[in-house]
Amino acid sequence: MQIQCLSKVTVWCGMTPCQVIGPFLLEETMNGERCLNMLENRVWPALSTFDNIENMIFMQDRAPPHFTSNVRQWLDNRFPGRWLGLRGPHEWPARSPDLTPGDFFLWGWANDDVYRSEPRTLDDLEVRIQQGLTNVPQHLLQKFVADIPRRLQNW
Structure with missing residues (x-):
């Protein structure tokens, strides 16, 4: 069986104590x-729905x-x-150190789900990324967002 070579995928996602925002995938560098473009057309429409956007x-x-x-x-x-x-x-x-929760927590959480077995196609990879990043339990989001001030103090 031949395995299709996968292209590079860039993933942007954010998190609040309540939810993961995104992920938004870009199949280009x-x-x-x-x-x-991603901020204006994908991220901002998602963020602007929050009642507390000014905070x-x-x-x-x-x-x-x-x-x-x-x-x-x-x-x-x-x-x-x-x-x-x-x-x-x-x-x-x-x-x-890189202090963004997406880097020190969120991708680590999804990585196991995404690469449990080797994705065969780009579509398969994208589905796995979507599933892995949308299944993070809310109590973990709350914990890691609450930990940001401590990380900032420990610079």
């Missing part, structure tokens, strides 16, 4: 333009597409003074 803090990692000028401008407009990222109002310190 992420760059600043694609990042902005939400947007965290992102140090990936280069996240700190292009157009993405930072978008974040400044949507989350004025309330976003954490490279060259943002709340800057990541140099050589700091």
Whole structure:
């Protein structure tokens, strides 16, 4: 049996104490333009439905597409003074650990489900990612979001 070679998939997702936002999949390499497009057309429609959006803090990692000028401008407009990222109002310190819950918790949770057996097609991979990231128990989301202030203090 021949196994189809899988393309690269970029996954964006966020989390609140109540739910996972996304995941949103991109079958291309992420760059600043694609990042902005995903924020405007997929992430913002999901986030703007929250009643407490004006209290939400947007965290992102140090990936280069996240700190292009157009993405930072978008974040400044949507989350004025309330976003954490490279060259943002709340800057990541140099050589700091990656503190985003998506990196230290969420992907680790889904990774076992996604790769329990080798996905055979890109569609199979996408379905597994969707299932793995939408099945996170709410009590774990609450625990890991509540732990963020402690992680920030331990820089």
